Amino acid sequence: MSVPETPSSQRRANRARVMGALRERGALSRSALAQIGLSRSTVTSVIDELMAAGTVVEVVAGKDARKTGRPPTLVGLNGSLGVALGLEIANGVVRAAICNTAQELLVHDSIPVDDHTPPEATLKMAGTLIDHMLARVGFTRAQVIGVGVAMPGPIQRRTGVNGRATTLKPWVNVNPWATAHEVLQLPLLVDNDANFGALAEMTWGAARGCKDVAFIYSASGIGAGLVLNGALYSGANGTAGELGHTTIDEDGLVCECGGRGCLNTLANADAITQNLWRSHRDRLSIADVIKLAQVGDAGCRRVLADAGRHIGLAAANMYNLLDPELIVIGGNLAPAGEILLGPLRESMARRAIHAGEVLPPVVVGELDYDVVVVRGAASAVLRDAESFPLPKH
Structure with missing residues (x-):
């Protein structure tokens, strides 16, 4: 009763x-x-x-x-009730953002970090960055509701351990939640970077008002944050959305995951810049490639278009399985705009079910590459009232 x-x-x-x-x-x-x-x-x-x-x-x-x-x-x-932090542990960089309880972005910053730095040392540097940022906006650690920590790769749901596909090799087989909690001494949650990016675009960006979204995030690898019926979907073991490990060429290069011809070996930033070595005799950054493409460099436009076609193939398979209403492109490839998106859409249209009838829009995200993941990580904390109650005031 x-x-x-x-x-x-x-x-x-x-x-x-x-x-x-x-x-x-x-x-x-x-x-x-x-x-x-x-x-x-x-x-x-x-x-x-x-x-x-x-x-x-x-x-x-x-x-x-x-x-x-x-x-x-x-x-x-009231924005003065406390703050939520977003922290992205990425290849070569740690990014952080502070949002208040009114969901306003107060400050964001980053520091360079060597990819071979042990997790504990990386997190200590991140903690110092957080303390400096809190001082800049006039808040203290006591006013921190929680920290969302983003990792570049799948986190195994049952064990909480980073899988082998994590692009930061010192973090493979590491429990990021336990390690970050011990070093940062703050309440926190941990998730994949693309998942947090999807949440940011739903809250502030191109996917506002949508319930079924795929956010394709390009960094060192390519991943997808999947939102199904309004909620993030990670799968039974945390590996949903690993778009970069979709097989594109069965006879292709060996991927760091152990597979052959994964999307990451053909369309991530490293693959794109390596393809230009012979023609340009220089190791360009992905930002350099995009800038040159925008002013008409034929080789740079070609490699970006090729990457778009490969991503479109993977996106078509994803669409055929999940039927999202919107696909948002974010990360370091997003500034290429239509140079990338045009071939992506064409490739997707050739392979998607009922192409041309219900093919979802494919758009560039509205949030900048250096803030989209950390804003989403902070948003995840702000949304979770049960795990992250507001500080007493």
Whole structure:
């Protein structure tokens, strides 16, 4: 026999629902809050209570919120309640960002790190970076709600250990959550970089309002953050979305995962720049390749188009299995724009089911490469009210 809810327990539940919506979606109108299953009068009562406590504040929407008339007044979490951190451990660099409880990006920064640096040493450098950034924005560690830590590769769900496909070899067979928790001494969560990037584009970028999205993230490797029915999907063992290990050429080069002809061996940044060595006699960065392509360099345009076609083949297979409504391209290949996306779409259209009828849009993400993952990592913390409660104030 269930115990009937008391008025006080019902009120706590209503507050939790409103707070959860504001943590997940940012500032909302009162009418939008009523759509979470509460009456307008209940929403008004809860908001009045939270405003009196200083937990929420009124926010005027931006000028582009409506084409005509007065911008609507929204309610959102008070940004001074605390901060969430995003940390990306990537090849050659550690990136970090701080967002407040109003989901505003306060600061982001990065430091170079050698790929052979042991995990503990990398995290100590990351901790120093975090402390310097907190001081810059006037917050302390006591006000940190949590840290989202992004890793470049799959994390095995059952063991919490980085798999062999992780592009940072000192981190293979390492439990990143346990190691980061010991070094940083802060509450945290750990996930794949592409998953966090997908979350960022859903929250602030090109995928706002979408429920089924594939975010293809290119860095040292190529991965996909998959959002199915509004939730991140990692698979039974954490390896969903490893698009870079899709087989493109069975007789191709051996990949670091042990397979042959993986997408990463044909279309990641290293593969692209290596293809230009003979013609350009220089080891260009991927940013150099894109800049040269944009001013008409035929070789650079060719290798980017080839990469787009290879990614399109893998994306078609992914589309045939999952049917996303939108595919977003982010990471270090995204600045190539249509030089990459045109061939990608053409390759995908040749292989996708019902091509030309329901083929999803393929667009470049709206968030910059150096912030998309760390903003998503911070957003994951802000969304998780159960694991990361707000600091007492």
